[in-house]
Amino acid sequence: MTDPELSPAAPGRAELSPAAPGRAELSPAAPGRAELSPAAPGRAELSPAAPGRGTEPALAPVIVRALVARGSGAELRVERVRLPAPGPGEVRVTIRAAGVCHSDLSMVNGTLAARFPLVLGHEATGVVAEVGPGSELTVGTPVVLNWAPACRACWWCRRGEPWLCADTTAPTVPRGETDDGVPLHLTLGLGALAEAVVVPERAVIPIPAGLPPEQAALLGCAVLTGVGAVRNTARVAPGESVAVVGLGGVGLAVLSAARRAGATTILAIDVAEAKRDLALAAGATDFLLSDDRLSKEVRARTESRGVDHAFECVGRAATIRAAWRLTRRGGAVTVVGMGAKDDMVSLGALDIFHSARTLRSSVYGSSDPDREVPVLAAELADGALDLRVLVSGTVPLDEAPAAFDRLARGEGARWVITLD
Secondary structure, eight states: OOOOSOOOOOOOOOOOOOOOTTSSSOOOOTTOOOOOOOOTTTTSSSSSSOOOOOOOSSSEEEEEEEEEEESSSOOOEEEEEOOOOOOOTTTEEEEEEEEEEEEHHHHHTTOOOOOOSEEOOEEEEEEEEEEEETOOOOTTTTEEESSSSSOSSSHHHHHOOOGGGTTTOOSSSEEEETTTTTTTEEEEETTSSBBBBEEEGGEEEEEOTOOOOOHHHHGHHHHHHHIIIIIIIIOOTTTTTEEEEESSSSHHHHHHHHHHHSSSEEEEEEGGGGGHHHHHHHHOEEEEEEEETHHHHHHHHTTSSSSEEEEEOOOOOOHHHHHHHEEEEEEEEOOOSSTTTTOOOOOOOOHHHHHHOOEEEOOGGGHHHHHHHHHHHHHHHSSSSSSSSGEEEEEEGHHHHHHHHHHTOOOSEEEEEEOH
């Protein structure tokens, strides 16, 4: 999902809430890391995984640490939460790394409707630790989480548009409970900023072993969204010109994909001068500040026409209109950012007719994650895809609230929470 630049920060630092009476206590672990049972050195396990496919004996719930929002605008805290055992067709995944995406921030600042208490996070990689009855996966399989698993049966899925699946995951899904017994909700059915998740098998995608977890985590959202917008939605061709408005994780992924698609003029646009070096490293040919001279600056670099493709990666009416003005007659504006429902975009009817521009959105990169994440993972494995520029830094789970503060201030690209 996408990265608007200016939003209220979610204040606060991570704290562990005290255990409720009668709850299972966490066993001693390395400082800053919680365990429920002894594990191999250097790795915290949550509960012993059953051998093989883990269908016998009966599976038990687990207690894990997770980043929880108790309400809109509330302080984010790392708390203990209780997850159910994997049911039929479900798996438990031990999380290795999870990205901090602006869509998570939008859950707690009121941009998106959410139910609380809420475990944040939806962009992650991990390892299958336990499987429920009927699962085809095996313990130990590395996976990327998929926040929009397709049903494969609805009208949109049958016509080859799984990103528009009628069974799309709700913004928040009820599952588990807090350590003090309050029913819990998970962001996009995952709640991936946690030591583990329990999800349907169709919400995980196997990937090769050995990928850098801080990069592999981004395949499930920022990279798939940005690369898909270029490859699938806009279908940028060699020699074309591109402008990218908004340089969070998704915007930088769009820049990189445009360069790989053969675009020759790639203009990176942001309100923050600090994004210049990131943009050029990701593949931009020029960096431009978003100000009153922007349209003139873009036309000066495109023989007075405007760009063939403008990608809006913020999710605001003002930046959608700006992207529209940067695009040549007959060009296309692709809206990648997800904005608020009451932020209305206004365009003149004569302008729409005369400019002959196309305005469209790109939902999850117009991608089929089950097919395209393995392709991206293979590109990452063989070095064809380098995502290091997208990772501004890695921090432990206890520092996740501070990473959200940095995101709200527009600092860096993607901050990744690591749980190894």
